[in-house]
Amino acid sequence: MASVSELYDVGWEEMRDKLRKWREDNCRNSEQIVDVGEELISDHASKLGDDIWIIYEQVMIAALDCSRDDLALTCLQELRKQFPDSHRVKRLSGMRLEALERYDEANKHYDSILQDDPTNTAARKRKISILKAQGKSAEAIRELNEYLEQFVGDQEAWHELSELYINEHDYGKSAFCLEELMMSNPHNHLYCEQYAEVKYTQGGLENLDLSRKYFAQALRLNNRNMRALFGLYMSASHIAASPKVSAKVKKDNMKYAAWAGTQINRAYKLAGRGTKENKCSMKAVEEMLESMQITMS
């Protein structure tokens, strides 16, 4: 089998830089990380300098995802040798036990870290992940709430909690978590758009109105967010079609929906330029927009 460097014609520096980019973006493309990382470690370890330790960590976690326990153990052993008393490495040992579904042992690892260092957030989050893996969603939610009372600024945790709530269909509480995220990240269009989706799902005229406003806000922050555009179209259309709204509200929302519809058509035309296949999508979108107009009026 050809090596990564042969297949893609890259040198070790590019491979190292690619791994760094994936680390920074927190990507979970584990198969690729294992392919690139394994080759980098086995062929170019000496050139990596101190970078090698963080690469071992990254590759180890990816290897767990791919059931490559052999590779994971190799990386772990190198890290243990270099950092014998490290909590960070101990957490990796715990993750390996999790991957092998030895949850009780993993929990013991994390508990011993927490005994030494009660503020160790990584160990606490791993314990919550174990609850999630075991399907104990209610407990995971409870533990995560307790965690957030102490570590109010942990955005990753707020986002995780919002997703746990969505899976339990508790849209109100999920919205609360997203509100926290929007407050600390007012320019993040993704949080706005997700909040709008949750409000829309929650249902009811008031929530639909709120969802329309936040879809619009997401578009203001990023006018290429297709979900926000579709969301604006759907929410405005539903409001306009509701028998409970005043004539003015109906008229305004029909205007918003019409604007969104035009933008959607435009976006599809731009995307479809030159490709024959996309014409089918474009036609489907046009028809969809037309059919919704009919139900609206």
Place this chain on the structure above:
Amino acid sequence: MPIQLTSQAYCKMLLHAAKYPCCAVNGLLVAEKSKERKKDSHGDMVLCVDCVPLFHGTLALAPMLEVALTLIDTWCKENKYVIAGYYQANERTKDSRPNQVAEKVAARICENFHDAAIVMVDSSRLTISCFEPIVLIYDHHENKWKSREVTSETFEDWSEAQKITSALLEGRSYENLIDFDNHLDDLRNDWTNPVINKSVLDLC
């Protein structure tokens, strides 16, 4: 009328699950619209010729699901298809039962197609060799979703489905599978998956 799966429908479901091993995934199954609906057509199989992968990750939010259902319904009408089923693979491999999301979407599909089925993918049994079918099929009987035994009869041609799915999994074709989420990220991504469809055809 119980559903039957073609190789294309089966392999695209599994490719979708394989592309996102850490997430729940879902999608729609489409069948050819039959011209005559005989009164006593119970017992005839409904052949699901294709599937449209929808989302990965969070499946329980309404707006994009509505957009997808409406858009795909329109596409179906253009191509003389009908949405005949819904598939889902849960986030946790140990859990392969249909949840509230599955039941809600399937109920929606049932409004247009009376015998819609839920197909759950059992990811705990996903292997490259595909030596056994890993889907569970649920039909709606008396307000409940009941599972039905899956045999090689559930497939138009099981050995072909097995051969094609295994080959595509091994060749990592799932990296190129497009779902509706990918389409929303970049409209040029085609959720009808013409490239994968061609690979399937080439392997037949």
